[in-house]
Amino acid sequence: MMLRAALLGLVLAGPALAQDNPATAARNASAQLEEATLQLQGAQTARDRVKALTETVRAFEAGLGAMRDGLRRAARREGELTQALKAREGEVAELLGVLQTIETSAPPVLMLHPSGPLGSARSAMILAEVTPGLNARARVLRNDLQEVQTLRLLQQNAAQTLETGLAGVQQARSDLSKAIADRTDLPRRFTHDPVRTAILISSTETLDGFASGLSEISDGEIAESNASVMSQKGSLPLPVQGVVLRRFGQADAAGVKRDGVVVAARPRALVSSPTAATIRYRGPLLDLGNVMILEPQSDTLFVLSGLSEVYGEPGQVIPAGTPIGLMGGQIPEIGAILSLSGEASGTDRSETLYIEVREGNRPVDPETWFRTKNNG
Structure with missing residues (x-):
């Protein structure tokens, strides 16, 4: 029976799968969400609630993103193994038939070899050399199958983890909005x-x-500002975690070219000020939806449109990283998140943030200011 298991392992083991471990990734994501839940509890009594809740929302978003990625990788790995097994069904059936014949043969027959005793001895030596390797391959297969069972269990338990995480981030966003509305300590330029x-x-x-x-x-003069962010030009983070869909001057599907970049983000993602800045305007504008206009330094404006909610008041001077709003859209149902399998297609980033940078009231390429690589 050990020989049969070893040979079966040789047939089924196949090529090595991905070196990364989706089970570990899913567990780490679950731990991130648990830590974010603890952060939310601590943020209720924090001295700087806006800062604490901002970090909590980001922790939840990172944990939920990691969970999506972990589940996607788990489903992909399980699919690869299942496909490999199906591709070898004929080979396995043939091997099992041979093994069955060998096992039902009389012991004296098994000891004989057409070439006589010398052939039998040589066959035994070859078998002794091959068996350890076959056993090793069988162990690899056994480990892979155990991992698949673990992945399936993780996916089954993911619903509760996601439900807790989604409820937590929703509560954190609501608390953050209220904390920002209650804040009175920010300086004003106008x-x-x-x-x-x-x-x-x-x-x-x-x-x-x-x-x-x-x-x-403004009601009166706007105070002069000597703020400068030139040293950060080209290295500022995007206001929202996402990927660039359309670049400066690139035509969209309708052939329209715009003087900014379009960033795809997840629904209800937090949008933050990339640097210290003055809020020059916030609210609906033209056909751009909700707009936030920030002035990081004199004669430079960051125009952000596509937000569902906007935070803060015109005239306020805000620190870098301050939340300025939320993207729109609806949080996917748990079933939809769990079904995100296969390669990352970006379909979970259904919201778009338009970013335009103006220097001396003329548009310039935002990618001269923002770091747009690997922001997913």
């Missing part, structure tokens, strides 16, 4: 005048026109 803002919006038809008239939306 006081926003909503009447003048409404007049400016109604009298302009383009982003160029609105940006050039931003100085008109």
Whole structure:
């Protein structure tokens, strides 16, 4: 029976699969979500609740992203093994037939060899040399099968982990929105005048026109600022975790070219200020939806559109990393997340953030400012 198991292992083991371990990745993701839950509990009493809740939301987003990736890799690995087994079904059946014949043969017959005793001895020596290797391959197969069982169990238990994580991040986002609304400690460069803002919006038809008239939306003078972020140019993080879909001046499906980049992000993803900046405007604008306009330094504007919710007030000076809003969309149902198998297709990044950078009221390529590689 040991020989039969060894030979069966030789047939089924096949080529080595991916070296990464999706089971470990899924467990690590689960641990991340558990840690984020603990962070959420601690954030309720934190002195700086905005900072604590921001870190908590990011921890939940990272954990949920890692869980999606781990489940995707687990499903892919299981599929590869299943496909390999199916491809070898005929070979396995033939081998089992031969083994069955050998096992039912009378012991004296097994001891005989057409070449006589010398042939029998040589066959025994060959078998003695081959058997350890066959056993090793059988162990590899056994380990792979055990891993598949582990992966299936992880996928079965993932629903509860995801449900807890999704509820946690939803609560953290809600708490963060309230904490930002209650914040009163940020300095201001100007006081926003909503009447003048409404007049400016109604009298302009383009982003160029609105940006050039931003100085008109304040109640009084706008304080001068000597802030400079030139040393960070080219290394700023994207405001949202995502991947660039369309680059500066690149035409979309309708042939329209825009003076910014489009970043694909997950639903309800947190959007943060990439650097310290003044909020020059926030709210609906033209056909751009909710817009956030940040001024990191004099004569430079970061225009972000496509947000569902926006945080903060015009005139406030915010530190780098401050939450400024959330992407729109609906969080996928747990079943949809669990079904994300195969290669990452990006279909889970259904929301888009448009980023435009203006220097001296003229658009420039945002990729001269932002680090756009490996931001997924």
